Amino acid sequence: MSLLSIDNLSVNVETSGEERTVLNGLKLQINPGEVHAIMGPNGSGKSTLAHVVARKPGYSIQSGVVLFKNQLLNEMEPEEVAQLGLFLGFQYPVEIPGVSNMEFLKASSDSVNKARSKEPESTTDFMKRVRSIASSLDLDQEFLKRGVNEGFSGGEKKRNEILQMLVLKPDLALLDETDSGLDIDALKTVSNGVNAFRDSSNGVLLITHYQRLLDYVVPDFVHVLSEGRIIQSGDKSLALELESKGYAWLK
């Protein structure tokens, strides 16, 4: 059984009173144990794809199906998708003043466990686990007490996204430009986090502009998205080719 199966997906979005198509007959399949990377020029629909799969409000699915663990996502609420085991790492993580990181993580973890009819993890065990993961990502323990992403640098926000992913242990992680704004050391740290996460039972979808992330997190498949559909797929060598040639040769 595939983790994610997208078939013939077309999506519209309304901006300034005008509807436009942002995904146009997109097909993609991700199996357990696979890491996929999606590259493409600005405005090609990369982030939109992640948002649609995570069921962000505002997108209208015109046709096609999105199956996650064999369940139809098309009409699900964002929290239902997350509870099912899907994680979206944000390109621009949101600041939530007044809500501590630790409290936010515990609320997330408890909600996911509750939806799966599991007992909540004891607060002591949970805090111990979170602290250990934070250390592995070079995140100061103080960050756990601060408001979610409040006053964090760009790199700290991205590491915080990886922290959340490792704590929630999803089956599929969509990481939307997690490498943007990272210096080389932070990129290595984040990549180590992603590599620690990946195993034979889960999947990762990396959305990126740059090949350099793929030096550290080696993908099984690379896809090129253009005008809302995948126009080319290949292995890691495709990313290297894109790095040297750009996207124009694919059109």
Added chain:
Amino acid sequence: MSQNIDRSESFMSLSDGEAMENTSLILASAQQLERWKYTKSSDVLELFLDTNVGEENTVITNAESSSIHVSDSGLKIEEIGRESPIAAFGLRKFEKINKIQIDGNLEEPVTLKQRGQPLPLLIEINDNASCQLHEFVDCEADAAVMTWIKMGKNSSLVHSRNSFRETGKHWQVTFNELESGASYTMHNHVKGSETKRQDILINLTGSESNAKVISAGTVNKDKKLDLQIICDHSTPRTTSHQRIDHVAFENGSTTFNGRIHILEHASGCNAQLKNRSLAMGSETTINAKPELEIYNDDVQCSHGSTIGQIDETQLFYMRSRGIEQKEAHAILCEGFLRETISGPLSASATSNLIPER
């Protein structure tokens, strides 16, 4: 704005209606533009007239301390005069007002429980004295609660007030006068009721005195809260800081009117006011009016007010982590209020103001 109003003994011989009008006029001159306010003082002044009072309604703990003196104020109406028109009105109605005098540095907080229809209360903090006041306003029925705080030179007061009763009409008035070097901090936590108006009137009469008001309020369905703060910088180098957050739930109504007033000769003052209001349901009403009135160029002042709903991006972020929408709303509301729930009574404020998840 000053008006020549008779506040002498003849005040005692006026009819209720005349006395009420007289007091409204004094308030109008003291607070300027009272007629603009959303809850008229003329409406809430009636609360003084329609209730019976009992001394036992004000309970003070720690009264055995040698630094605390509890008594009838002994003041006459002409001594109260213009300083506290509400106290004058209360004295007229009740013939006396209570007094607490602090003349040392108290380590234990003074707890004040205001119930029923309490007598107006004068709190005098002597020069160099300091204390913490924990005030619980818990009047079930309609009530007017007046507290008049006079702070001596270099005195200090941390005043925490929790007022969570949602039944009845309430008017809570606090007058504060600070002599030079005095420091006043108020942590105000409040829930709206049928009508709840809070007036906090601060007069920084002594140089280098400072006042800080941090207030968190919520208004549930069909309830109303009206918070009025006036901070008069009457002398040089005085500072004030107001931080006010309100949350209105479905059909709730909240008003904030904060005014900073810096007099002509009060140079070197610093006054800051920040107000945020969050609408958490449909049909909420939020009024916000921050005001600056400055007659001196050598000052630092700022004021700002925002009104909004739950941020959709924050909401999606939480839901994308598996948190149900209702719980996400509650957490975001909690996060909003946590920035102003503060001070020694913050634990009970958190449990009373923040909706259950």
